[in-house]
Amino acid sequence: MPIELKMPALSPTMEEGTLAKWLVKEGDNVAAGDLLAEIETDKATMEFEAVDEGTISKIVVPEGTDGVKVGEVIALIAGEGEDAGAAIEAPKAAKEPVAKEGGETGAGQPAKEEAVAASQAEAKAALRADTGDRVKASPLARRLAEQKGVDLSSLTGSGPGGRIVKADIDSAGGKAGVDLRSTTSRQAPPERVPEKTPAPAPARPEPVEGLSEIPHEAVKLSNMRKTIARRLTESKQQIPHIYLTVDIQLDALLKLRGELNASLQSRGVKLSVNDMLIKALAVSLMEVPECNVSFAGDQLLKYSRADISVAVSIPNGLITPIITQADTKALSAIATEMKDLAGRAKEGKLAPHEYQGGTASISNMGMFGIKAFDAVINPPQAMIMAIGAGEKRPYVVNDSLQIATVMSATGSFDHRAIDGADGAKLMQAFKRLAENPLGMLA
Template sequence: APVSTPTPAVPASAGTTAKGDRIKASPLAKRLAAERGIDLSAISGTGPGGRIVKDDLDGAPAGAAAPAAAPSAAAPAATAAASASAPAAAGPIPDFGIPHADTKLSGMRKTIARRLTQSMQEAPHIYLTVDIRLDALLKLRGELNASLESRGVKLSVNDMLIKALAVALERVPACNVSFGGDVMRQYSRADISVAVSIPGGLITPIITDAGGKSMSKISTEMAELAAKAKEGKLQPSEYQGGTASISNMGMMGIKQFTAVINPPQAMIMAIGAGEKRPYVVDDALAIATVMSATGSFDHRAIDGADGALLMKTFKELVESPLGLVA
C-alpha cells in the first residue's frame, strides 16, 4: 500500500480551528495573537458576526509564541562573506553638532580619492627608507648654479633628485615596471612623475626620459610644467603616464613620510627635509646635512631585494653626484 504523507498540523493561532473551520479575526488581532501565543479558537469574538477584535485579546491566556521562520543558512553566510570582502564605502558624515561647512568635491578631488583608494586596496605596499648625506650634492649644486646663472637657470635640489631617481631606475630596471595582472611591463626609459600641489588637489607632471636629460634641461622643463599645472593648462600627455614618481615635502620641513603609489606605476620616492644631524663620516662622528628618503614599492611587481638595490643606488648617486653630470 502506498505510504501517505502526513499533512503538517496547522496551529489554531494561524487562523483555523482544529476542525479546519476558519476563524474570523481582524488582521491586528491575528498579529497580536501570534506575538503573544494566544489560541484564537478559544476566544469568542465581540465584533460584527462574531469577529475577534483587539479588545477580545485582553486578559486571554498567553502561550508560547510561534517561532519565527528560520532563515536559510546559505543566505546569511553569503551576506557575511560579501560584507567581509567588500570595502567600506564612504557615506554621509554624521552630524555631531559641531559648527562646520560642507564643500562639494571637485572632479579632481574625486579622482584623487578614487585612485589613491584603488592603490592602497590593490597594491601591497612595501616601504624602504635610507638616510642620505647631502653635503656633496649641495656643493655641486652651488657650483653648477654659478655656471648656469648667465643662462637664467637655477637648479633646485629636487631637479637633481629627479635625475638621480631616473638614473637609479635605469641601473635597476627591475624597479622600472608596472604590474598588469598576468603581465609585467618593463619600461626602457625612466619617465618621472613629479608631485605638484595645486589649488584643490595634486597633479603629477612628467619629465620624460629624465635619465637622458641634463639637470639644466630637467630644471627648465620642471619650472614650465609646474607653472602650467598651477594655471590649469597642462595637457593630458604632460601628466598621464610616467614610469615612477617622486614626491618632495622637504621644503615644508617634513622629516620623513611614506607616499601612496600612483597606479599603474609600481614605485614612488618620498623625499624628506635635509637637516643638520650627527652623522658618522670616515669613522668619526660629525655634523652633516642628511635627508631621509622612503621608497614605496608595489610588492606584486617589485621584490624587496630589488627595491633595496634601487634605494642603495639612489643613495650612492646623491652622495657622489658627479655621476649625474657624466
C-alpha cells in the same frame, strides 16, 4: 543640417566631465579655432575649441553641469544659410526647474538631469525637422533596422555627418530590448526598456554623532578631488606596498648645486635640489631596471627609459607632470622643463600627455620640514620615492662623528612587481648617486 557639438574626450581615459563655463551664448557666430567652453576633467580645466564655423543655435547642456558623458550633445551649431532663430526661440522650460506640488521647485540635481534630457530630445527633434524627416543612414544600417524593427528616426548617427551606421543599429537593438535572434518579427516587444533611467539621488551620509552641531560648511568635491580619493583608495586596497628607507648625506650634492648654479646664472637657469634628485632617481631606475616596471595582470611591463612623474601641489589637489627621458636629459633641461610644467600645472593649463604616464614618481615634502613619510603608489606605476627635509644631524663621516646635512628618502614599491631585494638595490643606487652626484652627470 545643424552640427551637433558633443562633449569631447580631452584625455584617453576621460569618460565624463563638468561643463564649467560657456564662453559663447546662443546666437553667437563662431569660426574654427574659437574658444567655446571651459571643461573640467579629473586633472585640469581645459578650453574647448570650435572645429566648424556657424551660429550657436542652441546650448543643450547648461554651464555648471556635472557628469556630462563623452559624446553627449552639448550644443547645436547652425551652418551657413540655416535658420538659427527657430532653435533659439524654442521653449525654455526644459532649462528651468519644474514646480512640484506644494510650491517646491525641483532646483536639485534630478531637475537638472531632466532639463538636460529634455534639451537632448529637443535637439534630436530639431535635427530631424531640419532634414525634413529624411534620415541619413547607410544601406546596411537601413536593412538591419528593418529586420530588427528599429526606428531610424529615433537614433543619432555616429558616422560621418551624423550618418547612421551598423554600430548604431546594434547599440539601439540592445537598448530598446529588441530580440536580436528574430529577424522576422516587425513588431516591438511588449515592454520597451527606456534608453536611460535617471540615476537615483546619491544617499546623503548619516550625520556623525557629536559633530552635527558644530558649525561647518559642506564643500562640493571637484572632479580632481573625487579622482584622487578613488585612485588612492584603490592603490592602498589593491597594491601590496613595501617601504624601504635610507638616510642620505647631502653635503656633496649641495656643494655641486651651488657651483652649477653659479655657472648657469648667465643663462637664467637655477637648479633645485629636487631637480637633481629627479635625475638621480631616473639614473637609478636605469641601473636597476627590475624597478622600472609596471604590474599588468598576467604581464610585467619593463620600460626602456625613465619618465619621472613629479608630485606638484595645486589649489584643487595634486597633479603629477612628467619629465620624460629624465635619465638622458641635462640637469639644466630638467630644471627649465620642471619650472614650466609646475607653473602651468598650478594654472590648470597642462595637456593630458604632460601628466598621464610616467614610469615612476617622486614626491618631495622637505620644503615643509617633513622628516620622512610613506607615499602612496600612483598606479599603474610600481614605485614612488618620498623625499624628506635635509637637516643638520650627527652623522658618522670617515669613521668619526660629525655634523652633516642628512635627509631621509623612502621608496614605496608594488610588491607584486618588485621584490624587496630589488627595491633595496634601487635605494642603494639612489643613495650612492645623491651622495656622489658627479656620477649622475657622467
